[in-house]
Structures are given as structure tokens and as C-alpha cells.
Amino acid sequence: MVTANSILTLFDAFEYTTSLQQDFNKKMDIEKKTRQFGKTYHFDDQHEAGKPAQYWFQNPPEGFTLFIVFYTMACRWSKCLGCNLPSKMSKDHIPFDRIMAQVDYLFHSILTEEQKRDLKKIILSNNGSILDEATFSTTALIYFIANMNLYCPNVSLLCMETRPEYIDWHELEFLSTALKEGHCDTELEIAIGFEAYDDAIRNDHFQKGMPLEIFESMVMKLVTYGFKLKTYFMMKPVPGISEEDGIKDIIDAIDYLNGISEKHSIDINMHLNPTYAAVGTELEKLFLKGEYSPPLLDSVRKAVLHAKDSGISIYVGLDDEGLAAPGGGFIRKGDKKLVKTFEEFNATQDFSLLF
Numbered sequence: 416m417v418t419a420n421s422i423l424t425l426f427d428a429f430e431y432t433t434s435l436q437q438d439f440n441k442k443m444d445i446e447k448k449t450r451q452f453g454k455t456y457h458f459d460d461q462h463e464a465g466k467p468a469q470y471w472f473q474n475p476p477e478g479f480t481l482f483i484v485f486y487t488m489a490c491r492w493s494k495c496l497g498c499n500l501p502s503k504m505s506k507d508h509i510p511f512d513r514i515m516a517q518v519d520y521l522f523h524s525i526l527t528e529e530q531k532r533d534l535k536k537i538i539l540s541n542n543g544s545i546l547d548e549a550t551f552s553t554t555a556l557i558y559f560i561a562n563m564n565l566y567c568p569n570v571s572l573l574c575m576e577t578r579p580e581y582i583d584w585h586e587l588e589f590l591s592t593a594l595k596e597g598h599c600d601t602e603l604e605i606a607i608g609f610e611a612y613d614d615a616i617r618n619d620h621f622q623k624g625m626p627l628e629i630f631e632s633m634v635m636k637l638v639t640y641g642f643k644l645k646t647y648f649m650m651k652p653v654p655g656i657s658e659e660d661g662i663k664d665i666i667d668a669i670d671y672l673n674g675i676s677e678k679h680s681i682d683i684n685m686h687l688n689p690t691y692a693a694v695g696t697e698l699e700k701l702f703l704k705g706e707y708s709p710p711l712l713d714s715v716r717k718a719v720l721h722a723k724d725s726g727i728s729i730y731v732g733l734d735d736e737g738l739a740a741p742g743g744g745f746i747r748k749g750d751k752k753l754v755k756t757f758e759e760f761n762a763t764q765d766f767s768l769l770f
């Protein structure tokens with residue numbers, strides 16, 4: 416006899432099968448794009464799903480900072496030319512309870528009591544998009560914020576990395592409310608990969624898939640809530656760009672962001688990464704053939720100086736996170752002094768150090 420209970424059981428089984436099928440389709444899509452765009456790396460499927468992928472500490476002007484990378488399904492875009500960040504992630508879906516276990520591990524096994532008390536800023540990443548619910552569950556995000564509010568009383572800035580198309584109004588609304596409920600008001604900074612200012616470099620060559628209209632419509636959402644914006648740029652992200660062209664692209668980006676910041680009264684930080692030849696990407700192949708070389712750190716210095724009288728702040732990325740091919744990093748013999756200078760600049764924003 417068909418009862419209401421048996422119909423419900425059948426319905427549950429159907430929903431479960433559908434969700435498994437959807438996860439499988441996403442996995443196939445990521446693998447397809449990875450190969451289609453010339454990536455040869457493998458995903459890290461051996462990682463323990465209850466532990467974050469990576470973490471480290473930084474000292475930007477905002478104070479003691481934790482950079483935490485949660486282990487989830489890899490970035491669903493997975494096309495960008497020089498990017499191998501998905502190689503630290505899983506190609507399979509990581510369910511919400513495993514990501515919550517990672518949150519527990521962070522707050523109870525990684526951070527000391529002193530660190531929890533001293534933290535001023537947390538950067539939340541999954542080497543993709545934290546606001547893509549398909550890879551980072553909303554339940555786990557709420558759980559992270561609840562734990563941060565409970566255990567880190569002095570975090571005044573939470574930064575989330577995401578592609579702009581995943582930013583929804585309803586998410587901004589709940590984030591805006593939850594971040595005011597901790598021991599101190601926590602501001603939100605959304606961090607997006609912009610990579611290059613030039614449209615052709617960014618979208619045709621680097622495959623970023625981000626027209627300026629999408630970026631600007633995202634800015635309007637952030638402005639509504641008074642959130643901050645961080646933009647990741649790469650110097651010389653594709654082959655065939657001279658040092659001078661690389662510097663010019665960053666200078667154009669600084670002028671553009673400064674205009675947006677003034678027009679909409681939004682705080683903008685440019686996080687400028689000198690490009691490295693990442694293992695398992697087209698850029699590595701070109702580097703090995705002698706058709707690509709990472710930028711000189713002195714070119715980075717020249718580009719950053721352009722921001723001296725602008726309203727945006729700049730942070731120079733100095734770490735390839737162990738993802739560069741041997742010899743394909745941007746720090747060369749003799750760069751030690753300049754690296755120290757950038758470290759000091761990152762902490763002080765003192766442009767006189769760069770002359």
C-alpha cells in the first residue's frame with residue numbers, strides 16, 4: 416500500500432540521488448575545464464577533509480592577520496591561465512559538516528588563546544570563491560562567523576575571497592548583521608581577483624571572464640553596505656608583455672581604482688602579486704621554453720610608486736605559496752634588500768621607502 420511515509424521516503428531518496436548527480440556533474444565540469452585550459456596539475460584528494468588546506472600569518476597595516484585556506488571542492492571557474500590554486504583543493508564536493516570540522520580545528524587546534532585574542536584581521540579563502548555555496552556551504556560560513564565572534568574579540572576586519580558573480584544581496588544582508596554581533600564591530604572586505612586592467616589581457620589571454628560591468632555592479636552592492644574592497648592584481652600575468660607594459664597595466668589599474676574609490680567613497684586595497692610560473696599551467700610550459708619570465712621586483716617598485724598620491728592602499732604579495740615551478744619564482748639573486756623594503760612598505764604604506 417502506498418502511504419504518505421513511503422512517498423516521503425521515495426522523495427528523499429530522489430532528492431539525495433539528484434544532489435549526488437549534481438555534485439558529480441560539477442566535478443566533471445571542473446576536470447573538463449582544467450584539461451581544456453592546458454592545466455596538467457592534479458587535485459589534492461588525499462588531504463584530510465576535517466583540516467584546513469593551509470594557513471599563515473601576516474602583518475599588514477590593519478594588524479596581526481590570519482590567512483586561512485579551507486579545504487573544499489576546487490574553484491568551479493578553473494580556467495585562469497597562470498593559476499594552479501585548485502591543485503591544493505579537492506575535485507569532489509566537501510560536505511558542510513567536514514568544513515565545520517575544519518572550523519573547529521582552526522579555533523581549537525591551530526590558534527592559541529593569545530593568537531585568538533590578538534587577531535585583528537582574518538582572510539577567508541578556499542582558493543576559489545567563499546561565496547559560491549556549491550563549494551563552501553552557507554551553514555559552514557555561518558558557523559565560521561559564529562566561532563569568530565565567540566573566540567576572536569578583536570577582529571575588526573574579515574576579508575572573503577570570491578568571484579564577483581557569487582555575491583548575492585541576501586548574503587551581504589546576513590553578513591552585515593552577523594558581523595555587528597561580535598565583541599567588536601567587524602568590517603567586511605570582499606577580495607576579488609582582477610588580475611589585469613587591460614580587458615584583452617584579463618579576459619582574452621588570462622581567461623578571467625570578468626568584464627568591467629560585472630566588477631562595477633559588484634562595487635555598487637558593496638557600497639550599499641559600506642563594505643571594503645580588495646583587488647588582486649598580477650604583474651605580467653601572460654606571456655608577450657614587456658616590463659614596461661607590465662608597469663603600465665598596473666599604473667592604469669591604480670588610476671581606474673582610484674577613480675572608483677573617489678566616485679563611490681569605497682575603501683580599496685590593491686594586492687599586487689608579481690606573477691610566478693605556477694606548476695602545471697600553460698605559463699610553466701612557456702617559462703620552460705624560455706617564452707615567459709616573471710617580472711623584475713624593481714618593475715613592481717616602479718609601478719607601486721604611482722599610487723603615492725592616490726586614495727588606494729597597496730600590499731605587495733611576496734610569497735608564491737610553494738606553487739611556483741623550480742626557478743619560476745619572481746625573487747632573484749640580489750633581491751633580498753628589496754623584499755625587506757616591500758615587507759616594511761606593506762606594514763607602513765610609507766612610499767618614501769620605495770624611492
Ligand code: SF4
Nearest residue numbers: 490493494495498542
Ligand atoms: S584565479 Fe581564481 S577564479 Fe581563476 S581559476 Fe584560479 S582560483 Fe579560479
